Amino acid sequence: MSSVVCTLFEGHFHHGVAALANSLYNYGYRGVIYAGYRGPLPTWAGNAIDCSTSQWPGASILKVTDDFQILFLPINNEYHLTNYKPNFMLGLWESFANDSNAIAYFDPDIVIKCKWDFFETWMGHGVALVHESISNDMPPTHPFRKEWEKVIKKANRQITRQMHSYINGGFCGVSKENKEFLKDWIEITNAGIKYFKLTPGQWKHSFDRTYIFYAQDQDALNITAMCSNSPVSEIGPEGMDFIAGGFTMSHALGAPKPWKKQYIRSVLMGNAPSTPDKNFWKNTLGPIKTFGNNRIKYKKLTITLASFIARFYRRA
Incomplete structure (x- = not known):
């Protein structure tokens, strides 16, 4: 087709x-x-x-x-x-x-x-x-x-x-x-x-x-x-990816969008990084790049850290 x-x-x-x-x-x-x-x-x-x-x-x-x-x-x-x-x-x-x-x-x-x-x-x-x-x-x-x-x-x-x-x-x-x-x-x-x-x-x-x-x-x-x-x-x-088990797409609903989200601040407000957040940053390395390598590494690091924090922290 x-x-x-x-x-x-x-x-x-x-x-x-x-x-x-x-x-x-x-x-x-x-x-x-x-x-x-x-x-x-x-x-x-x-x-x-x-x-x-x-x-x-x-x-x-x-x-x-x-x-x-x-x-x-x-x-x-x-x-x-x-x-x-x-x-x-x-x-x-x-x-x-x-x-x-x-x-x-x-x-x-x-x-x-x-x-x-x-x-x-x-x-x-x-x-x-x-x-x-x-x-x-x-x-x-x-x-x-x-x-x-x-x-x-x-x-x-x-x-x-x-x-x-x-x-x-x-x-x-x-x-x-x-x-x-x-x-x-x-x-x-x-x-x-x-x-x-x-x-x-x-x-x-x-x-x-x-x-x-x-x-x-x-x-x-x-x-x-x-x-x-x-x-x-x-x-x-x-x-x-609204629920677990998907294999076709990730859709980042709501705001802020993955490229604007502050992940540490977000997790301290009770919102862990979502699957669409993670999949967005997986797709930033090319062939089109809108962020530098250091920025991409930093965002991926904060997502990893925020995901770790979310395992132990829930906002009351």
């Missing part, structure tokens, strides 16, 4: 993009990563060469190795990047990635942990999705799902499958034969905007968790999984 990877980032999340790229390269991915971004490019992308087109003015490509590149694509619209995922993926199929058989989106705080071939196999079974840890058990009779049925009706769709778990929005892998799923995701988002006060231009909002689009793109993704005709292939929360 000829597949490609994409991500969206801005600001300090460029550190996560580099680690994601390193993990992909180290596990066998070759080709182009399509990175949509806002703001200035990071300094490590300073050698990127302009490759603008009429569809993507300002595009530039960085040659990491002879067989591995990152194509940076400036995003100029009102959407918050987290709400732009299906539009971005579909736009790639209509431009640079039109010959690709599959596109996998990863949030820029994820690294992979297994051979890239597995992801290609996975996407061949259906739209690749991973369960959340919170609300993972979300049966068809859950009140959110019953309210989401109203969104589906407003979008002139019907329920096509009974979902039992809540999906994390940080990863989605779609084969070309299932790209209708992305169009469905956009339609559900548009219904949320038109009828349910979804605000795609902002990530934070004033509604509480009872709001049916509280998690915005993630809730829209879950609704789409309920009503799309495209098949889906799900892995449990271990698929992102």
